[in-house]
Amino acid sequence: MKSALIALSVLIVLSGCMGASSPVYWKHKTLPSSQWRTDQNRCKRAVDKHLGLDYRNHADQGLSMYDEQMRQYEVGKKQKKLLNSCMRRLGYVPMN
Template sequence: MNRSAPLAAGLALLCLAGCVSASVPWRHPTVPREQWSQDYSSCRRQAERESGWRDEDNTSPSAFREYDRQRAKRQADGSLALCMTDLGYVPASRSEPDRR
């Protein structure tokens, strides 16, 4: 039983690290890291306004039919990506590892 405690702690740390790194899935080579989340939030709000999509709005099935929800989600994702790209960001999966 004592061996499972370090394993559980390690898994919890991995999950926490995954949440932190996934919060801003974009990287910019010259913009300070502190600015990344602000730009991402701004682009996400703009995309939600344009598409009508709200990630938190999934509790009300009558708000969107499933097809409309999926279409609005795709539109929001595309708008968000366009906004971030226009600001000079690249998706984290395509950028080099962060060496700061």
């Protein structure tokens, strides 16, 4: 029980760090602001496909709770980095 609480605490702290570094909105010089959500969703789908993420078929890999949380944290970092890169390639600038 104690190890589960420690793992949960680590996950909460790490997820807070992840959220702070990701832009909330994107701005483009020539496209209307209504377009960014569509482009962001397109980038997200491309990133998920690249990383092999399918949330409907997440197979249990037999990892401990801590290992699974750390795996999710690492995947989340890669996902955000690739998403940001995709949006920048489309000409968007992050707006916090």
